[in-house]
Amino acid sequence: xxxxxxxxxxxxxxxxxxxxxxxxxxxxxxxxxxxxxxxxxxxxxxxxxxxxxxxxxxxxxxxxxxxxxxxxxxxxxxxxxxxxxxxxxxxxxxxxxxxxxxxxxxxxxxxxxxxxxxxxxxxxxxxxxxxxxxxxxxxxxxxxxxxxxxxxxxxxxxxxxxxxxxxxxxxxxxxxxxxxxxxxxxxxxxxxxxxxxxxxxxxxxxxxxxxxxxxxxxxxxxxxxxxxxxxxxxxxxxxxxxxxxxxxxxxxxxxxxxxxxxxxxxxxxxxxxxxxxxxxxxxxxxxxxxxxxxxxxxxxxxxxxxxxxxxxxxxxxxxxxxxxxxxxxxxxxxxxxxxxxxxxxxxxxxxxxxxxxxxxxxxxxxxxxxxxxxxxxxxx
Numbered sequence: 001x002x003x004x005x006x007x008x009x010x011x012x013x014x015x016x017x018x019x020x021x022x023x024x025x026x027x028x029x030x031x032x033x034x035x036x037x038x039x040x041x042x043x044x045x046x047x048x049x050x051x052x053x054x055x056x057x058x059x060x061x062x063x064x065x066x067x068x069x070x071x072x073x074x075x076x077x078x079x080x081x082x083x084x085x086x087x088x089x090x091x092x093x094x095x096x097x098x099x100x101x102x103x104x105x106x107x108x109x110x111x112x113x114x115x116x117x118x119x120x121x122x123x124x125x126x127x128x129x130x131x132x133x134x135x136x137x138x139x140x141x142x143x144x145x146x147x148x149x150x151x152x153x154x155x156x157x158x159x160x161x162x163x164x165x166x167x168x169x170x171x172x173x174x175x176x177x178x179x180x181x182x183x184x185x186x187x188x189x190x191x192x193x194x195x196x197x198x199x200x201x202x203x204x205x206x207x208x209x210x211x212x213x214x215x216x217x218x219x220x221x222x223x224x225x226x227x228x229x230x231x232x233x234x235x236x237x238x239x240x241x242x243x244x245x246x247x248x249x250x251x252x253x254x255x256x257x258x259x260x261x262x263x264x265x266x267x268x269x270x271x272x273x274x275x276x277x278x279x280x281x282x283x284x285x286x287x288x289x290x291x292x293x294x295x296x297x298x299x300x301x302x303x304x305x306x307x308x309x310x311x312x313x314x315x316x317x318x319x320x321x322x323x324x325x326x327x328x329x330x331x332x333x334x335x336x337x338x339x340x341x342x343x344x345x346x347x348x349x350x351x352x353x354x355x356x357x358x359x360x361x362x363x364x365x366x367x368x369x370x371x372x373x374x375x376x377x378x379x380x
Contacts, residue, residue, distance in 0.1 A: 025161045032056070032174065033183045033200040034164070038148040038156045042195050043067035046208040050379075052187045054198030054205025056174060057163040061102050063148035063156075065210060066116055073121045074098040076356065079113065080129030081105045082212070083275040083333065086340040087127065089209035090376050093358040095124075099210030105241075106141035107134050107255040114259070118266055125353055126268045129275045130256065132298050132317075133241045137249035177201065189215055190378040211337070214330055218374050224326055228280060231332020235284050235291060241333075244290025248297055257305055264309070269352045271312045274299060276339060278329040279320040312350045316343055327372045336373035341366055 029035045036042045037055045042064055045051035053064055069077070074096040078084040085101035103113050110128075117123065133139055148156045167174045174197070177183070183200035186193060190203075190213070199205035203215025234242040263270050277285070285291045299315055306313035316322055319335055322342045330336050341362045348354045365375040 021161070025164055028164055028168065028178060029160070031178055031181050032164075032197045033181075033194060034160070034196055036195050038063055038160050040067060040150065043071070045193060045195055046206075047071060049193050050190075050208045051193040051195050052190065052199040052203070052205040052207060052213060054194070054196040054200075054202070056171070056197035056201075057160065057167050058147060060147040061206065062146040063150065064206065065098075065100055065103060067150065068208070068210070069098055069100070069117055070120050072096060072098065075123060076125040076127065076353070077117070077123045078127040078129065078210070079110055080127075080275070081131050083131060083335075084127070084129045085206075085210065085212040086330075086335060086337050087344070088211050088337060088340070088376055088380075090380050091341060091344045091358055091362055092356045093361070095356045097209060101210065101212070102206070104144065105131070105133070106143075107252055107259060108141060108143055111255070111259050111262070112143065114263060122267045124269060125356075126263055126270050127347075127353075128260070128263070128270055128272050130272055130302055131275065132295060133243075134256065135248040135252045135298060135301075136243055136245050136294070137247070137252075138243040138245045139241065141252070187213070187215065189213060189218055190380075192379070214373070217330060218371070221372060224278075224280070224329070227329060228278065228326075228332045231281055232284060234332075235281070235288055238290060242291070244288075245294050246290065247294065248301055253301060253305075256302075257309070260305070260309060260311060264311070271314070271347065271350060271353060272302065272306050273314040273343065274302060274317045275333075276316045276319040276322065276324070276329075276335045276343075277333055278326040278335075279318055280326050281332045282318040282320070312352075314343070314346060316346075322346070330373060338366065338369075338371075338373060338375045341375055 034055060034057055037057060042053055046053060046068060076092060076095055076097045078087040078099040080101055082101050084099050087099045089097040100113055147159045177197060184194060187199060187203040194200040196205060206212055234240045238244040260270055285295045299317055303313055303315060319339055322339060324339045324342055328336045328339045344357055345359060345362060348357055369375040
């Protein structure tokens with residue numbers, strides 16, 4: 001065989017292997033309801049059909065959230081971690097709203113998010129939920145680069161294949177779904193089209209307003225003991241966002257002050273809040289060496305910062321301060337939609353956001369729903 005024929009044969013064999021790899025991957029993605037993960041189609045489905053998005057193959061939702069924000073340009077955004085994902089668009093009237101939660105967990109990540117948003121437009125109001133662990137000196141904060149980029153179709157697909165094969169190897173539940181798919185085209189709670197294995201299998205995922213639907217917990221709420229067990233363990237062990245320290249990190253705190261200044265100078269009205277913990281967990285902080293002093297210093301320093309910058313400030317660190325029982329908490333550091341309805345009602349004291357608060361609707365929802373977590377009708 002000549003060298004030319006050998007090279008051609010090798011090239012053909014390589015192409016056949018690549019094609020087979022892609023065909024098998026696409027078949028598995030279809031079986032797992034993950035075909036549109038990382039694609040603009042998922043953005044279209046959320047905007048146009050109110051789809052529920054929940055992928056089991058990747059945690060990167062930047063393509064989805066920034067895609068929706070760049071197209072809809074909401075007047076009000078909730079900027080923060082997963083602890084903003086219980087704010088809902090129906091809480092507000094005569095305006096548009098979106099929750100950015102899930103894009104990062106540090107001051108740097110919040111600045112990255114705001115900078116990317118403000119390239120297209122500047123939100124009128126930013127509800128800025130500041131988390132305690134951002135200024136903990138014993139936590140290493142890293143910037144996670146996005147996996148999916150809008151214009152890199154081939155790269156996006158290859159990264160999705162990588163996540164697919166990794167989860168297929170590691171995750172027994174993914175393998176079980178490949179063998180016997182038990183997925184629903186519409187979620188069991190809100191009857192939305194589903195995108196992703198978590199959405200189709202468990203009705204878990206992001207709604208079109210950026211909030212997160214905890215499908216399994218809504219359908220079958222665990223006991224508070226079950227919900228709080230992991231957080232108590234974190235506090236006891238001093239790890240996973242609950243590392244012990246006596247003082248805030250001055251460098252990270254300065255970054256926080258600078259970011260608030262930047263957002264205001266760009267033209268946004270900024271409201272700062274401290275997101276709630278269940279009373280049981282807050283009391284565990286107060287009884288724990290290495291958590292109590294830090295928590296109190298964090299609360300006081302953010303309050304003083306907001307006073308100095310003349311920024312509206314709301315300290316909801318303890319759910320009990322909202323007259324919210326611990327039964328409303330999703331887990332040890334995520335309050336539910338019901339609690340966040342209470343929070344939005346407190347914003348009435350701010351004259352800028354007050355006209356947009358859908359007060360009558362929120363109050364009616366809280367009366368009409370007897371669920372500890374969900375108050376807004378499921379299909380909204």
